[in-house]
Amino acid sequence: MNASAPIPRPPKPLLTVTGLTKHFALKGGLFGQSRGVVRAVDDISFEVGEGETLGIVGESGCGKSTTARLLVDLISPDSGDIQLGGKLVGSELPIRELRRQVQMVFQDSYASLNPRLTMEDAISFGPMVNGMARNAAVRLAHDLLARVGLEPRRFAGRYPHELSGGQRQRVNIARALAFSPKVVVLDEAVSALDKSVEAQVLNLLTDLKAELGLTYVFISHDLNVVRYMSDRVMVMYLGQVAEVGPVDAIYGAPAHPYSRALLAAMPSMDPDRRTMEAPLAGDPPNPINPPPGCRFHTRCRFADAVCSMSDPGLYTMGTPGHLAACHLHIPASGHKAAELAA
Amino acid sequence: MLTYIAKRLIYTLPVALGVSIVCFMLVHIAPGDPLTSVLPPDASAQLQAEMRKIYGFDRPLIVQYGLWALKTLQGDLGVSIATGRPVAAELGKALGNTLMLAVLATFIGFVLGCLFGFVAGYFQNSWLDKLASFVSIIGVSVPHYWLGMVLVIIFSVQLNWLPATGAGPGGSADWAWDWVHVKHLILPAVTMSVIPMGIVARTVRALVADILSQEFITGQRAKGLLDGGVFRHVVKNAAPTALAVMGLQLGYLLGGSILIETVFSWPGTGFLLGQAIFQRDLPLLQGTILVLAMFFVALNLVVDVIQSMLDPRVQRA
Amino acid sequence: MSAAALDSLATIEKSPGYWSGVMRRFRRDPVAMLALAIILGLVLMAIFAPWIAPNDPYRGQMLRRLRPMGTPGFPLGTDELGRDMLTRLIYGARLSLLMGVTPVIIAFFIGSAIGIAAGYVGGWLNTVLMRTVDVFFAFPSVLLAIALSGALGAGIFNGLLSLTIVFVPPIARIAESVTTAVRKIEYVEAARASGASSFTIVRVHVLGNVIGPIFVYATGLISVSLILASGLSFLGLGVKPPEPEWGLMLNTLRNAIYVQPWVAALPGAMIFITSISFNLLSDGLRSAMDLKA
Numbered sequence: 001m002n003a004s005a006p007i008p009r010p011p012k013p014l015l016t017v018t019g020l021t022k023h024f025a026l027k028g029g030l031f032g033q034s035r036g037v038v039r040a041v042d043d044i045s046f047e048v049g050e051g052e053t054l055g056i057v058g059e060s061g062c063g064k065s066t067t068a069r070l071l072v073d074l075i076s077p078d079s080g081d082i083q084l085g086g087k088l089v090g091s092e093l094p095i096r097e098l099r100r101q102v103q104m105v106f107q108d109s110y111a112s113l114n115p116r117l118t119m120e121d122a123i124s125f126g127p128m129v130n131g132m133a134r135n136a137a138v139r140l141a142h143d144l145l146a147r148v149g150l151e152p153r154r155f156a157g158r159y160p161h162e163l164s165g166g167q168r169q170r171v172n173i174a175r176a177l178a179f180s181p182k183v184v185v186l187d188e189a190v191s192a193l194d195k196s197v198e199a200q201v202l203n204l205l206t207d208l209k210a211e212l213g214l215t216y217v218f219i220s221h222d223l224n225v226v227r228y229m230s231d232r233v234m235v236m237y238l239g240q241v242a243e244v245g246p247v248d249a250i251y252g253a254p255a256h257p258y259s260r261a262l263l264a265a266m267p268s269m270d271p272d273r274r275t276m277e278a279p280l281a282g283d284p285p286n287p288i289n290p291p292p293g294c295r296f297h298t299r300c301r302f303a304d305a306v307c308s309m310s311d312p313g314l315y316t317m318g319t320p321g322h323l324a325a326c327h328l329h330i331p332a333s334g335h336k337a338a339e340l341a342a
Numbered sequence: 343m344l345t346y347i348a349k350r351l352i353y354t355l356p357v358a359l360g361v362s363i364v365c366f367m368l369v370h371i372a373p374g375d376p377l378t379s380v381l382p383p384d385a386s387a388q389l390q391a392e393m394r395k396i397y398g399f400d401r402p403l404i405v406q407y408g409l410w411a412l413k414t415l416q417g418d419l420g421v422s423i424a425t426g427r428p429v430a431a432e433l434g435k436a437l438g439n440t441l442m443l444a445v446l447a448t449f450i451g452f453v454l455g456c457l458f459g460f461v462a463g464y465f466q467n468s469w470l471d472k473l474a475s476f477v478s479i480i481g482v483s484v485p486h487y488w489l490g491m492v493l494v495i496i497f498s499v500q501l502n503w504l505p506a507t508g509a510g511p512g513g514s515a516d517w518a519w520d521w522v523h524v525k526h527l528i529l530p531a532v533t534m535s536v537i538p539m540g541i542v543a544r545t546v547r548a549l550v551a552d553i554l555s556q557e558f559i560t561g562q563r564a565k566g567l568l569d570g571g572v573f574r575h576v577v578k579n580a581a582p583t584a585l586a587v588m589g590l591q592l593g594y595l596l597g598g599s600i601l602i603e604t605v606f607s608w609p610g611t612g613f614l615l616g617q618a619i620f621q622r623d624l625p626l627l628q629g630t631i632l633v634l635a636m637f638f639v640a641l642n643l644v645v646d647v648i649q650s651m652l653d654p655r656v657q658r659a
Numbered sequence: 660m661s662a663a664a665l666d667s668l669a670t671i672e673k674s675p676g677y678w679s680g681v682m683r684r685f686r687r688d689p690v691a692m693l694a695l696a697i698i699l700g701l702v703l704m705a706i707f708a709p710w711i712a713p714n715d716p717y718r719g720q721m722l723r724r725l726r727p728m729g730t731p732g733f734p735l736g737t738d739e740l741g742r743d744m745l746t747r748l749i750y751g752a753r754l755s756l757l758m759g760v761t762p763v764i765i766a767f768f769i770g771s772a773i774g775i776a777a778g779y780v781g782g783w784l785n786t787v788l789m790r791t792v793d794v795f796f797a798f799p800s801v802l803l804a805i806a807l808s809g810a811l812g813a814g815i816f817n818g819l820l821s822l823t824i825v826f827v828p829p830i831a832r833i834a835e836s837v838t839t840a841v842r843k844i845e846y847v848e849a850a851r852a853s854g855a856s857s858f859t860i861v862r863v864h865v866l867g868n869v870i871g872p873i874f875v876y877a878t879g880l881i882s883v884s885l886i887l888a889s890g891l892s893f894l895g896l897g898v899k900p901p902e903p904e905w906g907l908m909l910n911t912l913r914n915a916i917y918v919q920p921w922v923a924a925l926p927g928a929m930i931f932i933t934s935i936s937f938n939l940l941s942d943g944l945r946s947a948m949d950l951k952a
Binding site: 003069072073084098099100103104106108111112113114115116117122125126129130136152153154156157158159162172175179 | 670671672673674677839844845846848849850851852854855856859863864867868911
C-alpha cells in the first residue's frame with residue numbers, strides 16, 4: 001500500500017450491507033424433499049456512499065438480481081444486516097420506510113407496468129397507498145412524467161401497450177421517484193432497450209441524479225454502460241464479491257482473474273485494445289453446489305492448490321477502497337505466484 | 343420416467359383418501375338420522391338404540407370412517423335397503439353394462455370428434471371449419487338426455503327401427519353380441535357419444551391449428567414435403583393429447599351416464615343410481631358413487647402415465 | 660413544472676381502457692350479439708312471465724290432456740295434466756335460469772376467492788386449499804352433483820347447493836393458476852416495493868388482471884350448469900312438481916312421447932337454446948378478450 005498518496009475521503013456511507021446471505025431451497029424429488037440449496041447470495045458486504053453510483057456486474061446467475069431484491073426487501077435475507085443512513089433496517093428503521101427510501105426499476109419495462117392501469121394511475125398508486133390524497137398524487141404523477149421527459153397531457157391517460165420500451169422505462173423511473181427515495185436500485189434497467197434509447201435513458205438517469213441528489217445501485221451485465229454510470233464497481237461471481245473498487249481501478253487495473261477475463265471479453269471501440277487474455281471458457285459452475293475454496297478456481301488460469309482449499313476473502317489492493325478476493329494477491333496465502341511476489 | 347410415475351402415484355393417494363371421505367360423508371349430510379336409511383320408519387326406540395350400536399353410529403365420526411374404510415377395502419360396500427342384497431353384487435353387473443356403453447360411446451365420439459376437429463383445423467376458417475365448429479358446439483351444448491328422447495321419438499316412435507329402452511329380451515342377464523341385443527345399444531351409445539365428440543373435436547381443432555402454425559411444419563412444406571407427410575407430423579404431435587382427452591372423457595361418461603341410462607332404462611350404474619335416489623337407498627348410492635369416483639381417479643392416473651410415456655414434454659410440466 | 664402539470668389536468672388525452680376495447684370487439688361479433696339477444700329475451704320472458712303467459716301455469720283440465728301443437732288457445736299444445744305448454748315453458752325460464760345461473764355466480768365468487776388467495780399467498784395455504792379442491796375435482800361433475808343432491812334430497816335449495824359445490828373447484832383451479840402467474844410479474848413486485856398491503860395489491864393489481872380469464876371460464880360453465888340443473892330435476896332431484904321447470908317438465912312428459920312426441924320434446928329444446936346461447940356468448944367473450952381457448 002502506498003501511504004504517501006492522498007486517500008480520497010470516501011463519501012459518507014448511505015447504505016451499508018453486512019454479511020447478506022440468501023439461499024434458496026431447491027424442492028423436488030419424490031416427496032418434495034430438498035434437493036439442495038442455491039447459494040444465490042452468500043455472505044456479501046458492501047457500502048454505497050451518499051450520492052454515488054455503485055455498479056454491480058457479473059454473469060447471469062451470479063446473484064446480482066437477488067442482491068437487488070434483497071436491498072428493497074422484496075425477498076427477506078437468511079442472515080445479514082442492511083443499514084440505511086446509519087439505521088439498522090428492521091429494528092431502527094421500519095421495513096416500510098426502507099421500501100419508501102429505496103426504490104427499484106426492473107429490466108422488463110412492460111411487465112413492470114400493470115396493463116390495466118394508465119400511466120397516471122401507475123405512478124400515483126405508490127404515493128396513495130402511503131397516504132397521499134388522490135388529487136395530490138395525480139398532480140405528483142403529472143409532475144414526474146414531465147420530469148422524465150414525457151408530456152403529461154399526452155401520456156398520463158395512456159396504457160402500457162401504447163408506449164415504446166424507452167417511454168415505459170421512463171414511466172418506471174417516474175414511479176420509483178414518486179416516493180422521493182434516497183436510493184434507486186436499477187436492475188438491468190436499460191438492458192432491454194435499443195442502444196440509442198438506452199443512451200437517452202442513461203442521460204436522464206444522470207440528470208435526475210444530479211437534480212435530486214440520488215444514490216444509484218446500477219446493476220448490469222453491460223460493462224461499458226456500468227463504466228459510464230458508476231463511481232465504484234462491484235464484481236460478483238457465484239453469489240460472492242470477487243472484487244470491488246473505484247471504477248478506474250477496476251477497469252484500469254483489475255486484480256481478480258475473473259474481472260480481468262470479463263473485461264477482456266468486453267467489446268471495445270479501440271482497435272489497439274484487442275482481446276489479449278483468453279476470455280472465460282465454459283459456464284459458471286452450478287450455484288447449487290459451488291466449488292470449495294475460491295469459487296472461481298474451476299475456471300481460473302492461475303488456480304493453484306490453495307485455491308481449491310481455502311476461500312481467499314476480500315483483501316485490500318494497491319488503490320484505497322480497491323479490494324479483491326484472490327489468493328494471487330494475498331501475501332503468504334500459499335499460492336505459488338503470491339510467494340514469488342512476496 | 344419412473345420417478346414421474348411414482349410421484350403421480352403418491353399424489354393420487356391423498357386424493358383417493360379425500361374422495362373416500364366425501365363418499366363416506368354422503369350418508370351423514372343426508373337430512374335426518376343416518377339410521378333412517380337402514381331402519382323401517384316405524385322402528386321402536388329400543389330397536390333404534392340397538393341398531394345405532396350395531397352400526398356404530400354412536401361412535402365418533404372418525405372411528406366410523408375407519409371402520410367403514412376397512413370394510414370397503416375388503417370389498418364390503420354394505421347392503422342395499424331396497425333389495426337387501428350386497429351393494430357390491432348389484433354393482434358388479436351394472437358396472438359391466440355401463441362400461442360397455444361408455445367405451446362404445448367414447449369410441450364413436452373419438453372417431454367423429456377427430457374427424458370434425460381435424461377437418462376444421464386443417465381447413466381453418468373455411469366453410470368446412472365453420473360447419474365442424476358448429477357441430478362441435480352443438481355437441482357440448484345439447485342436453486344429452488333430451489337428445490336421447492328426440493332420437494327415441496325419431497327412431498323408435500316414428501320410424502320404429504330401433505327399440506326405445508332396455509338391453510334386450512332377457513334384461514341384461516343374457517347379453518350377446520347379436521342384432522337382437524346390439525340394436526338396444528345403438529341409440530344410447532350414439533346419444534352418449536355426442537358429449538366426447540364435441541370436446542374431442544374442439545381439442546383436435548386447436549391442436550391441429552397450433553401444430554400447423556409452427557415453424558417446423560412450414561419448414562417441412564418448404565422442403566417440399568407433401569401433404570401426406572405433413573398429415574403424419576400432425577397426427578404424431580396431436581395423438582398424445584387427443585388420447586388423454588379421450589381417456590378422461592371415458593371417465594366422465596362412466597360418471598355421467600346416469601341421465602342417459604335413465605332415458606333408455608339401460609341396466610347400468612346410472613340406472614342403479616337413479617333407483618337409489620328414487621328409493622332413498624343411501625348405501626347403494628354411496629357404494630355406487632364411491633366405485634365410480636375411484637374408477638375415475640384410477641383412470642386419471644393411467645391416462646397421465648400413458649401420456650407421459652407418449653409425450654416426454656408432459657413430465658416437465 | 661407544477662403549474663404546467665396543473666394546466667394539463669384539464670386536457671389529458673384519455674386512452675380507451677382495456678374493457679372498452681373488449682366491448683368494442685364484442686359488439687362487432689354478430690354470433691355473440693345474437694346469443695346475447697336470445698339470453699336477454701329469455702331473461703325478460705322469465706321476469707315478465709305473468710304478463711306474457713296466456714294461461715295459468717298450474718291449472719290444468721283432465722279433459723284437454725296432451726293436445727297437439729296448434730290447438731286453438733294452446734298454440735304449443737298441453738301437457739299430461741292438461742296445462743298450457745306455452746305458459747309453462749314461459750314460466751319454466753324462471754326456475755331453469757335461476758337453477759342454472761345462480762350456482763355459477765356463487766361459485767364464481769367463492770372459487771375466485773379461494774383461487775386468488777391460494778395463488779397470491781402461496782405456501783401452505785395454497786397446499787391446503789388446492790389439495791381440497793383436487794378431491795372435489797376428482798369426481799366427474801355430473802356424478803358429484805347427483806351424489807350431493809341425491810344425499811341431500813330433492814328441493815331447490817339442495818339443488819343449488821349441490822351445483823355450487825360442483826362448480827367451485829374448477830373455478831378455483833383456474834383462478835389459482837392465473838393468479839400464480841400474475842403474482843410473479845414485476846408490476847406486482849413493484850407494488851410490493853411501494854409498501855402497499857397485500858389486500859391493496861390484490862385489489863388494484865391482481866384482480867383486474869385475473870378476473871377477465873376467470874369470468875370467461877365461468878360463463879362457459881353456465882351452459883354445463885343449465886344442463887346439469889335441468890338434469891337433476893329430470894331425475895327427480897332439484898325442483899319438485901308441480902313447479903314449471905324445463906328439466907322436470909321433460910321428466911313428467913317422458914311417457915307422453917308415444918302420444919304427443921314433439922310436445923314432449925319442447926322443454927328440452929328450450930334448455931338446448933339457452934345452453935347453446937350461453938356457450939356462444941362465452942366464446943364471443945373469450946375472443947373479445949383475446950384469450951386462448
